[in-house]
């Protein structure tokens with residue numbers, strides 16, 4: 184048989200995930216000779232053997248690749264004059280800049296069985312891991328991903344671990360964070376009041392096991408996990424949950440839950456096959472699941488919600504702590520409301536002693552803060568709502584045409600911030616950082632940005648920011664551009680949302696325009712007003728605004744976000760005029776408004792004092808919620824009123840099969856300038872019907888359902904209207920409002936029936952967490968493709 188020699192290159196997430204040993208094992212079983220090594224571009228293989236066997240070898244590399252590996256491409260070239268006596272793993276070259284950092288991964292099933300096996304040397308060891316699982320992003324300080332460059336550097340391998348680490352056929356070959364009881368990090372319990380923990384207090388195996396007993400006794404325990412500290416308590420103990428809320432200063436926002444296994448979760452929620460796969464995936468995110476009525480958790484866990492956010496244990500420490508618990512625990516980020524979660528032991532002792540009764544601490548430092556990811560399954564498609572642990576910083580491949588464009592850095596938005604680095608046709612999004620209005624989150628943003636730029640040795644050619652001049656990310660981006668003499672490009676908020684949706688759906692760089700429907704809270708518009716209910720005809724480079732929700736005053740500016748009644752008042756004034764109340768004296772709402780300074784409010788609206796106009800769909804939800812008595816006086820987090828409204832509507836539609844008539848909206852065409860008509864979606868008829876319903880004492884759930892149905896119909900009618908004068912076949916649904924499952928399904932079903940293709944999000948959040956991807960896509964498209972132009976022209 185003729186022997187050939189080939190050089191094979193594998194690109195993708197192929198380093199630090201056990202790739203070389205897998206290649207080695209396959210080559211050995213096939214009797215091939217050659218070598219495998221890591222280098223700056225990925226994995227390099229030189230192989231000698233029969234051509235058909237080499238083909239088989241490649242097939243097996245695909246089919247038997249390690250669980251954390253992601254192969255992007257494999258290239259093959261003939262080699263001459265090589266000879267190998269055997270197949271070996273060759274040492275790596277140093278230059279590893281182009282390789283990827285893998286996300287943190289949940290404990291694999293083999294490691295899990297070892298920690299529960301009394302004969303294993305990893306029995307009850309909370310930091311067990313292997314090449315198929317364990318920490319990655321959370322512990323890396325710099326590349327290449329070697330133990331010395333992680334927070335495991337100070338733990339020297341014991342002889343047995345060293346042997347595993349050096350054996351190519353061992354599951355722990357080059358598993359950088361591998362460790363055991365003898366050589367690795369340790370976990371211990373402390374009391375928040377500083378007094379010593381007495382072992383006789385508990386019937387416990389060790390400090391990790393004691394957590395279970397403490398939780399059963401109603402205590403709050405701060406637990407150091409993978410990417411930060413969490414606060415834990417018994418989720419069936421109302422007193423404990425209330426205590427946690429009070430101390431954490433988080434009155435209403437739903438709390439995440441963890442349960443030992445799927446069986447425990449299924450006592451409280453229904454779980455589809457897709458949802459179960461997600462819960463058990465290596466990313467192991469929080470999955471939002473429909474509540475069932477069979478078993479009830481403490482009411483304070485998720486007030487006003489019809490979903491619960493559950494995750495499964497994803498580190499050995501969590502598996503061990505939950506082993507004896509037959510009920511779910513609350514596992515919420517260890518911080519005061521809105522601050523980033525603590526990652527440092529000292530910082531935690533200082534801050535969380537006001538919240539927790541006990542701490543479960545360990546001495547493996549967390550270098551990068553990584554929150555839990557949140558996913559919701561809509562129409563069998565997982566939609567990432569918060570992209571962090573398990574997902575970031577895995578790259579997102581941009582569609583054809585984006586490959587040869589120079590590197591770009593996009594700074595993201597203000598709320599739910601992520602930033603994004605683009606190079607080699609790929610977008611690398613940071614993990615969810617949080618709301619930059621919070622000064623601690625802003626500090627975290629800068630730290631993470633510096634770290635990523637260093638880790639990826641990236642030198643962007645241009646920096647992209649949102650048009651909003653007051654976003655911290657915009658200001659920082661401008662400073663960074665000035666300091667490094669880089670181009671700075673501002674892009675419009677809702678155009679970015681739409682471009683993100685296009686990019687993750689694989690639309691070509693020079694694609695036809697789509698109709699983008701971007702519904703959210705607030706974003707800076709082209710005309711310096713606030714937008715948030717937009718219908719834009721858009722390609723990657725530019726857009727034309729075709730339609731919008733009626734702009735309504737936000738009385739008191741920012742205050743309108745946290746006092747939903749302000750939006751109700753402004754909407755009713757916009758619909759019926761300043762003296763509308765005189766027609767509604769018999770309404771309960773009338774009495775409510777009498778307690779407010781109406782003269783002042785009217786002056787603010789009339790004279791436009793701190794009452795900017797906003798075409799925001801998010802504020803419309805607030806207005807409707809408050810009108811029917813939900814979160815009327817105040818909401819404690821953005822979107823609370825909308826989420827509670829959706830929950831009520833869903834409940835109604837599940838329980839009452841009776842056909843309902845959605846509230847009507849109408850449309851108004853106005854010339855926005857000499858050429859372009861702008862169509863407004865006007866909620867006035869909706870308000871009319873809603874006020875009649877309140878007068879007739881309709882239930883809030885019925886009114887919530889009618890609102891959702893009416894809005895879905897109105898949006899699809901708007902699309903029909905716009906379709907008459909504009910050409911598009913695809914509609915992108917994006918923006919934070921489309922986290923609303925009922926609305927997303929209602930709109931998308933109707934558009935599909937009209938013969939349109941509907942694009943939705945799955946890989947990046949529809950909310951502002953996905954903005955940075957769109958920012959990158961817009962500027963990359965302006966720099967590349969057939970129509971190169973870096974201008975800021977926004978007309979098509």
Ligand SMILES: [Zn+2]
Pocket residue numbers: 290291292293294295312313314315316317
């Ligand atoms: Zn493992």
Ligand SMILES: [Zn+2]
Pocket residue numbers: 340341342343344345362363364365366367
């Ligand atoms: Zn060891």
